[in-house]
Amino acid sequence: ESVFGKIVRAPEDPILGVTVAYNKDTSPVKLNLGVGAYRTEEGKPLVLNVVRKAEQLLVNDQSRVKEYLPIVGLVDFNKLSAKLILGADSPAIKDNRVTTVQCLSGTGSLRVGAEFLARHYHQLTIYIPQPTWGNHPKVFTLAGLSVKTYRYYDPATRGLNFQGLLEDLRAAPSGAIVLLHACAHNPTGVDPTLEQWEQIRQLMRSKGLLPFFDSAYQGFASGSLDADAQSVRMFVADGGECLVAQSYAKNMGLYGERVGALSIVCKTEDVASRVESQLKLVIRPMYSSPPIHGASIVATILKDSTMYKEWTLELKAMADRIISMRQQLFDALSARGTPGDWSHIIKQIGMFTFTGLNSEQVAFMTKEYHIYMTSDGRISMAGLSSKTVPHLTDAIHAAVT
Numbered sequence: 001e002s003v004f005g006k007i008v009r010a011p012e013d014p015i016l017g018v019t020v021a022y023n024k025d026t027s028p029v030k031l032n033l034g035v036g037a038y039r040t041e042e043g044k045p046l047v048l049n050v051v052r053k054a055e056q057l058l059v060n061d062q063s064r065v066k067e068y069l070p071i072v073g074l075v076d077f078n079k080l081s082a083k084l085i086l087g088a089d090s091p092a093i094k095d096n097r098v099t100t101v102q103c104l105s106g107t108g109s110l111r112v113g114a115e116f117l118a119r120h121y122h123q124l125t126i127y128i129p130q131p132t133w134g135n136h137p138k139v140f141t142l143a144g145l146s147v148k149t150y151r152y153y154d155p156a157t158r159g160l161n162f163q164g165l166l167e168d169l170r171a172a173p174s175g176a177i178v179l180l181h182a183c184a185h186n187p188t189g190v191d192p193t194l195e196q197w198e199q200i201r202q203l204m205r206s207k208g209l210l211p212f213f214d215s216a217y218q219g220f221a222s223g224s225l226d227a228d229a230q231s232v233r234m235f236v237a238d239g240g241e242c243l244v245a246q247s248y249a250k251n252m253g254l255y256g257e258r259v260g261a262l263s264i265v266c267k268t269e270d271v272a273s274r275v276e277s278q279l280k281l282v283i284r285p286m287y288s289s290p291p292i293h294g295a296s297i298v299a300t301i302l303k304d305s306t307m308y309k310e311w312t313l314e315l316k317a318m319a320d321r322i323i324s325m326r327q328q329l330f331d332a333l334s335a336r337g338t339p340g341d342w343s344h345i346i347k348q349i350g351m352f353t354f355t356g357l358n359s360e361q362v363a364f365m366t367k368e369y370h371i372y373m374t375s376d377g378r379i380s381m382a383g384l385s386s387k388t389v390p391h392l393t394d395a396i397h398a399a400v401t
């Protein structure tokens with residue numbers, strides 16, 4: 001009799017489970033628009049050339065060893081990551097008021113930040129957008145925070161419910177934590193405009209709400225690393241405090257290397273150094289220290305101006321391919337005369353389109369057309385190519401007529 005005999009079978013993850021179902025499908029026309037991972041026009045994962053080059057440099061460097069990293073990770077990587085998101089001229093960096101720790105990609109950065117807040121911050125409520133990335137509520141709940149939501153998406157316009165967002169943040173208790181997607185909101189693809197960000201910033205600062213930015217798509221949304229960091233930099237510029245989780249999964253294609261960073265922008269250098277000492281007490285018993293390889297790739301690229309430039313070109317090419325998929329799908333639906341207003345496909349930004357298709361329509365498209373996507377109607381534009389746009393168009397047309 002097994003001691004684990006009473007364990008029940010857990011359900012598949014709503015996002016990763018789509019790929020499990022896709023892999024089981026034998027249809028030649030099956031299409032995976034589920035997981036948010038970049039695919040080339042040929043439908044293949046992409047390892048950036050500049051990443052291959054950086055890895056070659058690392059392999060050829062005989063002086064490199066595989067010693068433990070410090071608990072806070074690769075210090076070079078941490079400095080360069082803070083510079084990437086906050087800007088080379090960031091006043092916070094100049095004043096040495098930022099502490100950055102290397103974590104296990106974006107998820108790990110969010111979790112370490114949440115665990116830190118649960119231990120050291122006075123207001124344990126975090127407000128997350130409605131809807132948001134499916135893993136967010138689990139990460140924050142498991143860390144011991146109480147999760148509430150703020151209105152974010154307006155199904156009627158398939159855009160931002162800005163008034164609802166402001167009302168909900170206005171109603172939040174002062175000091176509450178607020179999770180903000182830095183750019184390319186997942187799953188809706190809807191971002192506030194810069195003017196709206198400024199209003200959000202003023203409201204949050206007036207109530208002492210603590211911003212926790214999640215930056216998983218910097219450079220991937222607009223193609224520009226600086227444009228996609230404007231929301232974060234706007235808050236840091238006002239001298240206030242915030243947390244920022246960074247992931248290199250998408251924008252450097254380092255998915256499986258699990259490379260990310262958590263930065264906490266503090267009021268003073270002294271606070272930042274005390275915060276860092278407490279972050280080490282969170283990390284040490286969790287995973288002790290982070291992995292060396294992925295962070296070394298990122299540091300190699302970010303510190304070399306030629307490789308950095310090459311990276312920005314490859315990053316823009318990925319963003320541009322996704323933007324062209326948006327246009328092609330919109331044009332195909334328009335040409336087809338598919339009922340409904342599909343302009344949100346070209347208005348939304350980043351990897352995903354929140355189509356507005358309901359779970360029945362999604363189930364129909366999976367069954368009849370072998371289209372794999374999350375049941376909330378989100379499609380990963382990265383999974384599309386010029387060759388497969390017609391098939392998706394047929395499926396959507398059939399689902400809505």
Ligand SMILES: Cc1ncc(COP(=O)(O)O)c(CNOCC(=O)O)c1O
Nearest residue numbers: 015035036105106107133186216247249
């Ligand atoms: C908003 C957001 N934050 C954080 C993350 C964390 O990513 P990672 O831990 O891989 O860096 C992700 C990755 N999403 O995964 C793809 C999907 O939704 O299909 C994310 O979308």
